[in-house]
Amino acid sequence: MYKKNAFSLRRRSLIKGAVATGIMAGFAQPFSWVYARKKTPRPAKESLMISVGAEPEAGFDPCTGWGFNGYRLFQSALLDFDANINLITDLATGYQVADSGLTYTYTLRRDVLFSDGTPLTAADVVFTYQTAKNSGSVVDLTMLRSVEALDSHTVVFTLNKPWSTFVTLTAQLGIVPAKRYHAGRYREEPVGSGPFQLVQWDKGQQIIIEPNPHYYGVPSPFKKITLLFLDEETALANAKSGQLDVVMVNPEYAKESVAGMQLLTVRTVDNRGFNLPVIPRGSDKSGKPIGNDVLCDHAIRKAMNIGIDRQWIINNALNGIGTPAFSRVDQLPWSNAATHFKDNRIHEANALLDAAGWQRGSDGVRVKNGLRAEITFNARTDDLQRYNLALALAENVRELGILLHAQARPWSECKEKAAYEPCCWGFGDYNPQDLYSGYHSQGSYNFSHYANPVVDAWIDKALASTNHAKAIEEWQRCQWDGKTGPDGEQGDMPFLWLVNIDHTYFVAEGLKLGNQRLHPHGHGWPVVGNLQYWTWDA
CATH class of the missing domain: 3.10.105.10 (Dipeptide-binding Protein; Domain 3)
Structure with a gap:
C-alpha cells in the first residue's frame, strides 16, 4: 500500500518539473510555530514602516472595488463588520427594511467630516452608489433600481427585486465626496471619512499615510505610516535588518527567524x-x-x-x-x-x-x-x-x-x-x-x-x-x-x-495589531483593516 510519507521523498522531483512552467521550486517542511529570538523591546515611536502586499495599481477608489473586503483606510461605509463578521453601524446610525424587501432606509450620523473638512451628507452616499453602479467594476449593484436623499441625513435605496445581501454590501462600499470626486484623479488622490488620509504615493515604491484629523472614531497613535511595495524576499531581508515593523510572509517563509519580531498568525x-x-x-x-x-x-x-x-x-x-x-x-x-x-x-x-x-x-x-x-x-x-x-x-x-x-x-x-x-x-x-x-x-x-x-x-x-x-x-x-x-x-x-489558509506576518516586538477580525481572501492588506487600533506597547 502506498504510504503518505513517501511524498516528502518525491516532492523535490515533482517540483523540479514545475520550474519549466514558471512555478517557484521548493516545498516547505512540515510546520512548527516559530517565534523570533527575544531582545529588548524597541522604544515607543510615532511612525511605522510596513510591507503587507502588492501595490494597488488600480488605486484607492471604492467605486471600482478598493477595500471591498474591509481594509478601506481612507473611506468609511454605512455599516461595518465586527471581529466576528457581524454587521454593526458606522456612518449610519441604523437602517430599516420595508416589508416588501425592496426599500432600505438609512439614517446617517451628523458629526462626520471628510478629510478635507467638508461634511458628509446623504448626497455623497447617493453619488457614491450611482457612480459605483455605473462603473462596471467588481461592485455588483445590478439589484439597485434607485437611490435618493430624503434629507441631508436620510438615504433611501430602492431595489428592483428583494436582495437580502444588499445590507451586507452597504458594509463593503466606502463613501466618496461628490464634490471632490473625479474619476480620473480620485483613485490617486482619495478624500474620505475613514481613519487615515493619503499624503504621498510614490508609484512602484510606497504610500505614506497619516491620521485623518477629522475622523469621528478612534484616532491612530501613529503620526506617519509608510507602506512599502516590496517583493517578499526583499521585505523579509529588510525586516531582518530592522527596517520594518510589520511584514507579510507566505507559508514558504514562515519558519524564518527574525530578531526582534514575532510571527503573528491570523485565522481566515x-x-x-x-x-x-x-x-x-x-x-x-x-x-x-x-x-x-x-x-x-x-x-x-x-x-x-x-x-x-x-x-x-x-x-x-x-x-x-x-x-x-x-x-x-x-x-x-x-x-x-x-x-x-x-x-x-x-x-x-x-x-x-x-x-x-x-x-x-x-x-x-x-x-x-x-x-x-x-x-x-x-x-x-x-x-x-x-x-x-x-x-x-x-x-x-x-x-x-x-x-x-x-x-x-x-x-x-x-x-x-x-x-x-x-x-x-x-x-x-x-x-x-x-x-x-x-x-x-x-x-x-x-x-x-x-x-x-x-x-x-x-x-x-x-x-x-x-x-x-x-x-x-x-x-x-x-x-x-x-x-x-x-x-x-x-x-x-x-x-x-x-x-x-492562515495569514502570517512578522511583527516587531512591542507593536500590537489589535483585535484582528477573521481575514477574507487575499493575504496581506486585510491586516490593516483595523490599523487605527494598532498600538506600541513598549
Missing part, C-alpha cells in the same frame, strides 16, 4: 478548493466542453472528500499553516456546522469505490466500465501555494486508486478549463452572496455545473428575506438542510474543499 476564510464537475462530458450551447466522466460519479467525489487527509496536505503543501476546510464559508456567521465531517477515512473511501464498481487495475488505478479514474487538476502558474496543494492532493489520493495529474497553467487557461477539469480556487468574502455564486444553478462561479432545485429554492428564499438574521438561517440550510445540499459528507459535493 481565505479558502482553497477544487471545483468538481458533476455532469458527464459534453458541450454547452456554444460548443465549449463541459463535464467530466470520472467526477460525475458521486462515489468518486465522496471518496476523495472523506478519504483525503487535509491536515497532511496542509502540513506538506503549506508548511502546516492553515486549518482544514469542509465548506465554502467555514467560520462565517452563515456557516453550517452540519457540513463538517471527519476525513482521512481511507478504508471507508476505498470500500465506497469498490461498491460503486471502481476496481483497481494492475497499476493500482481504478477502472469502471473501461474508464480509468484518471483526472487532471489545474492550478495557476503564478501561485505556488495552489500548485503545491494540487501536488500534495495528487499524492494523497493515490491510496484511493485515483490518478491525479497536477498541472500548472496560466490563470486564464485554468478558468477556461474549469468546466471540465478541476481548478484550484480561492474564495473568502464577508458576503453570503458567495454561496449564490458557487451553488445556485445560475451562479457566476458555478463551474461544476451543479444544479439542485432544493438548494436553488433555499438560496432564492435567503435572497428574498427582509431580515438579515433570518436570511442567515436560510443560507445555512442551502448548504445542508438535513436531507440535501452541496456540502457535508452526505451532500452532492461539487467542490473538494481543502484549507482555510
Whole structure:
C-alpha cells in the first residue's frame, strides 16, 4: 500500500518539473510555530514602516472595488463588520427594511467630516452608489433600481427585486465626496471619512499615510505610516535588518527567524478548493466542453472528500499553516456546522469505490466500465501555494486508486478549463452572496455545473428575506438542510474543499495589531483593516 510519507521523498522531483512552467521550486517542511529570538523591546515611536502586499495599481477608489473586503483606510461605509463578521453601524446610525424587501432606509450620523473638512451628507452616499453602479467594476449593484436623499441625513435605496445581501454590501462600499470626486484623479488622490488620509504615493515604491484629523472614531497613535511595495524576499531581508515593523510572509517563509519580531498568525476564510464537475462530458450551447466522466460519479467525489487527509496536505503543501476546510464559508456567521465531517477515512473511501464498481487495475488505478479514474487538476502558474496543494492532493489520493495529474497553467487557461477539469480556487468574502455564486444553478462561479432545485429554492428564499438574521438561517440550510445540499459528507459535493489558509506576518516586538477580525481572501492588506487600533506597547 502506498504510504503518505513517501511524498516528502518525491516532492523535490515533482517540483523540479514545475520550474519549466514558471512555478517557484521548493516545498516547505512540515510546520512548527516559530517565534523570533527575544531582545529588548524597541522604544515607543510615532511612525511605522510596513510591507503587507502588492501595490494597488488600480488605486484607492471604492467605486471600482478598493477595500471591498474591509481594509478601506481612507473611506468609511454605512455599516461595518465586527471581529466576528457581524454587521454593526458606522456612518449610519441604523437602517430599516420595508416589508416588501425592496426599500432600505438609512439614517446617517451628523458629526462626520471628510478629510478635507467638508461634511458628509446623504448626497455623497447617493453619488457614491450611482457612480459605483455605473462603473462596471467588481461592485455588483445590478439589484439597485434607485437611490435618493430624503434629507441631508436620510438615504433611501430602492431595489428592483428583494436582495437580502444588499445590507451586507452597504458594509463593503466606502463613501466618496461628490464634490471632490473625479474619476480620473480620485483613485490617486482619495478624500474620505475613514481613519487615515493619503499624503504621498510614490508609484512602484510606497504610500505614506497619516491620521485623518477629522475622523469621528478612534484616532491612530501613529503620526506617519509608510507602506512599502516590496517583493517578499526583499521585505523579509529588510525586516531582518530592522527596517520594518510589520511584514507579510507566505507559508514558504514562515519558519524564518527574525530578531526582534514575532510571527503573528491570523485565522481566515481565505479558502482553497477544487471545483468538481458533476455532469458527464459534453458541450454547452456554444460548443465549449463541459463535464467530466470520472467526477460525475458521486462515489468518486465522496471518496476523495472523506478519504483525503487535509491536515497532511496542509502540513506538506503549506508548511502546516492553515486549518482544514469542509465548506465554502467555514467560520462565517452563515456557516453550517452540519457540513463538517471527519476525513482521512481511507478504508471507508476505498470500500465506497469498490461498491460503486471502481476496481483497481494492475497499476493500482481504478477502472469502471473501461474508464480509468484518471483526472487532471489545474492550478495557476503564478501561485505556488495552489500548485503545491494540487501536488500534495495528487499524492494523497493515490491510496484511493485515483490518478491525479497536477498541472500548472496560466490563470486564464485554468478558468477556461474549469468546466471540465478541476481548478484550484480561492474564495473568502464577508458576503453570503458567495454561496449564490458557487451553488445556485445560475451562479457566476458555478463551474461544476451543479444544479439542485432544493438548494436553488433555499438560496432564492435567503435572497428574498427582509431580515438579515433570518436570511442567515436560510443560507445555512442551502448548504445542508438535513436531507440535501452541496456540502457535508452526505451532500452532492461539487467542490473538494481543502484549507482555510492562515495569514502570517512578522511583527516587531512591542507593536500590537489589535483585535484582528477573521481575514477574507487575499493575504496581506486585510491586516490593516483595523490599523487605527494598532498600538506600541513598549
